[in-house]
Amino acid sequence: MKKNRQTLWTGVVVIIFGxxxxxxxxxxxxxxxxxxxxxxxxxxxxxxLPNVTLEDSNGRIYPISEFEDKYLFITxxxxxxxxxxxxxxxxxxxxxxxxxxxxxxxxxxxxSISFDIEHDDPEALAQYQEHFxxxxxxxxxxxxxxxxxxxxxxxxxxxxxxxxxxxxDFAHNSAFYFVDRDGNLMDIMDYTKINEAADRVxxxxxxxKEE
Amino acid sequence: xxxxxxxxxxxIVLALPPVSNLLESIMIVHMxxxxxxxxxxxxxMGKYLILxxxxxxxxxNNNGVPGILLFSIIMIYxxxxxxxxxxxxxxxxxxxxxxxxxxxxxxxxxxSWIKLTSVSKNIVITIFTVMFFAMGLLYTLSPEQLCNNYLxxxxxxxxxxxxxxxxxxxxxxxxxxxxxxxxxE
Numbered sequence: 486m487k488k489n490r491q492t493l494w495t496g497v498v499v500i501i502f503g504x505x506x507x508x509x510x511x512x513x514x515x516x517x518x519x520x521x522x523x524x525x526x527x528x529x530x531x532x533x534l535p536n537v538t539l540e541d542s543n544g545r546i547y548p549i550s551e552f553e554d555k556y557l558f559i560t561x562x563x564x565x566x567x568x569x570x571x572x573x574x575x576x577x578x579x580x581x582x583x584x585x586x587x588x589x590x591x592x593x594x595x596x597s598i599s600f601d602i603e604h605d606d607p608e609a610l611a612q613y614q615e616h617f618x619x620x621x622x623x624x625x626x627x628x629x630x631x632x633x634x635x636x637x638x639x640x641x642x643x644x645x646x647x648x649x650x651x652x653x654d655f656a657h658n659s660a661f662y663f664v665d666r667d668g669n670l671m672d673i674m675d676y677t678k679i680n681e682a683a684d685r686v687x688x689x690x691x692x693x694k695e696e
Numbered sequence: 697x698x699x700x701x702x703x704x705x706x707x708i709v710l711a712l713p714p715v716s717n718l719l720e721s722i723m724i725v726h727m728x729x730x731x732x733x734x735x736x737x738x739x740x741m742g743k744y745l746i747l748x749x750x751x752x753x754x755x756x757n758n759n760g761v762p763g764i765l766l767f768s769i770i771m772i773y774x775x776x777x778x779x780x781x782x783x784x785x786x787x788x789x790x791x792x793x794x795x796x797x798x799x800x801x802x803x804x805x806x807x808s809w810i811k812l813t814s815v816s817k818n819i820v821i822t823i824f825t826v827m828f829f830a831m832g833l834l835y836t837l838s839p840e841q842l843c844n845n846y847l848x849x850x851x852x853x854x855x856x857x858x859x860x861x862x863x864x865x866x867x868x869x870x871x872x873x874x875x876x877x878x879x880x881e
Contacts, residue, residue, distance in 0.1 A: 491756055491758070492756060492758040495762040496761055496762040498762075499762045500765065502766075510773060510778070516778060517777060517778055518778050518781070518840075518844075519777070519778050519782060519844050519845075522778055646844075
C-alpha cells in the first residue's frame with residue numbers, strides 16, 4: 486500500500502514535470518515551431534523599422550519615415566509570384582475593406598513591399614496593383630526598396646526570410662506586419678485570418694480615439 | 697553488465713559530433729533513427745541501473761505507470777517540430793536531447809514495460825498508434841514548412857515514416873487480438 490502511494494506520487498511528479506517541460510518548451514503552449522517562437526520573440530522585442538527608401542508604383546521616391554505618426558499595415562511580396570502572394574494581397578484587400586473609412590489613409594496606410602528589386606520597377610508594380618481594386622496607390626501603396634542593403638536590413642528586422650531559387654522565384658514566409666506610429670513593429674499576424682487581423686487594427690485605432 | 701557497456705558504447709558513438717551531425721542532416725533519420733537509438737542506448741544501460749538500485753525503482757515505479765508516463769512525455773516532447781529545430785540551433789536543447797532520451801525515456805521504459813499488465817501495454821501502443829497517425833498527417837499535409845532547418849520534402853518523408861510505423865503497430869495490435877499465442881507454444 487505504501488509503495489502504491491509512492492508510485493502514485495511519482496506519477497503526479499512526472500505529470501507536473503511534463504507540464505513544466507511543455508510549458509517552457511513551447512513558450513506557454515503557444516509556439517510549437519521554431520518559426521512561431523521566433524515571431525513571438527520579435528513581437529515582444531518590438532524592433533524599430535530601419536529607415537529605408539521606397540520607390541512606389543507612381544515612381545515616387547521617399548523614405549519610409551514619411552509615414553511616421555501613421556500606423557503601417559505591411560506585406561512582403563513580389564509581382565511575378567504565382568503562389569502565395571496573390572492570396573496574401575487579396576486577403577490584405579479584405580482587411581483594407583474591413584477598416585472603417587475614416588481611418589484609412591488618415592491613421593493607417595497599407596503598404597505592399599516587393600523584395601524583387603530587380604524586376605519590380607514602378608511599371609511592374611503599377612501593373613500588379615491593377616489586380617487589386619482597393620489598391621489606390623495612396624492609402625494602399627505598392628513599392629520596392631531602392632537599395633538592396635536597406636531591403637535586407639528591413640527583412641532581417643522583421644524576420645522575413647526570402648530565398649531566391651535562381652529562376653526568378655522566391656521561397657518566403659508570409660504574414661501581415663503591423664507597425665505603430667513610432668515605426669516600431671507591433672504585431673505579426675496570420676495572413677489567412679482576415680477578421681482577426683482587421684479586428685486587431687480597428688481595436689488599436691478605436692482605443693486610441695477614446696483616449 | 698555486458699549490455700550496459702554496449703548501451704554506453706552506442707551512446708558515446710551517437711554523441712560523437714560527426715555521427716550526430718550526419719544523422720541530424722536528414723530529418724527522418726534525425727527523428728526515426730537517432731532518437732530511437734538514443735532510447736535504445738538508455739534501454740540497454742537501464743538493466744544495470746535497475747539491478748543496482750532495485751529498491752528505488754520498486755519504490756517509485758511500483759506498477760510501471762509513472763515510468764511509462766515519463767517515457768511518453770519525453771517521446772511527445774521530441775515530436776514537436778520546434779524541439780527538433782532547437783536541438784540543431786541551441787546547445788542546451790541538444791544536451792537535453794542526449795540526456796532525456798536515454799535516461800528519461802530509455803531507462804524508465806526498461807523498468808516499466810515488464811511491470812505493465814498486458815491491457816496497459818495495449819493501451820500504450822494504441823495511444824502511440826493514434827499519435828503517430830496524427831503526427832504523420834501533420835507532417836505530410838501541413839502546407840507550411842514546420843522546421844526551419846529542413847525542407848518540406850523532408851517533412852513529407854518524415855510524415856510517411858510516422859504513418860508507416862503507425863500501420864505496423866496496427867498490424868501488431870490486430871495480430872495480438874486475433875492470434876491466440878498459446879496455439880503456437
